[in-house]
Amino acid sequence: MDPRSEVLLRQAELFAGPLLLAGLPADDLLGHLPNAHGWSWHAGDQVALASRFSGRSHFGVTPPNVEFDAAVLFLPKSRELTDYLLSALAAQLDGRELFLVGEKRAGIERAAKQLSAFGRTGKLDSARHCQLWQARVEQAPPTPDLEALAQRYSLELGDGPLTIVSLPGVFSHGRLDSGSALLLEHLDNLPSGHLLDFGCGAGVLGAVLKRRYPDSQVTLLDVDAFAAASSRLTLAANDLRAEVISGDGIAAAPTELSAILSNPPFHQGVHTHYQATENLLRQATEHLQRNGQLRLVANSFLKYPPLIEQHLGPCQTLAEAKGFRIYQANKG
Incomplete structure (x- = not known):
């Protein structure tokens, strides 16, 4: 209990x-x-x-x-x-x-x-x-308008500005975190097909993917209902169409994905948890098609490459900056 x-x-x-x-x-x-x-x-x-x-x-x-x-x-x-x-x-x-x-x-x-x-x-x-x-409760307040509490900010990208809508409680509320910023700089040459933004938060990565790869199917997945709602608002604010689903970890993801992209979470409440990311690394191969790709950003101190190589394949470090690294591996 x-x-x-x-x-x-x-x-x-x-x-x-x-x-x-x-x-x-x-x-x-x-x-x-x-x-x-x-x-x-x-x-x-x-x-x-x-x-x-x-x-x-x-x-x-x-x-x-x-x-x-x-x-x-x-x-x-x-x-x-x-x-x-x-x-x-x-x-x-x-x-x-x-x-x-x-x-x-x-x-x-x-x-x-x-x-x-x-x-x-x-x-x-x-x-x-x-x-x-x-x-x-001495005097009941009016029912709050959740969308009115959202923070909105603009990302200036190479193909134009992108509006991000962040609801209370969502990761990196109202701002772009350093890990996601680094990952956004390394989204070239993704395989065509079905792309997954795992742990989508406010939908930054998923929205960028859908705009950059308009012919690809894009799915955004998060365990948190407020994150899923934020992602839907972000997509709508940029006139983009993509699937947003709520689910507990990679087991809830579609299969036959061409690529999984993620700035995976490792905090839950006041406690630190790595389980969701470790499950992603262990089970990504079950959700990727042959030659499908995993690309993620993580704090440099997290020892993810051995886990990636054990369960997926050779791990390549694409970039490193400000305490973060971008890892990439392909399913054989």
């Missing part, structure tokens, strides 16, 4: 009625709270929850259309995303309780100040290195 869930269950009498659990972990919490419904924006967690608690968890960037008398937000990493989620929940809880739970090292005490915008707050519990806070 996730320690945040354990803290909630220490106060289980507060959560007996209709309850919405926003950003809940994929554990057994719904089994302990029979009147609760989940809202997840992590595709992997949603699959796990749906398989165990059919019909009791919603996936997306807006709250589900279900009745609830109270809500609990599991603190996300992003402060901007926390603002949006608290507002979206408080908008439906006039005069009722809104709870916030999170790890101390994730900044729960800071986030409690964000909670205080909706009513007087109080700390209910502190255990398992987590805290639980409560506020009664």
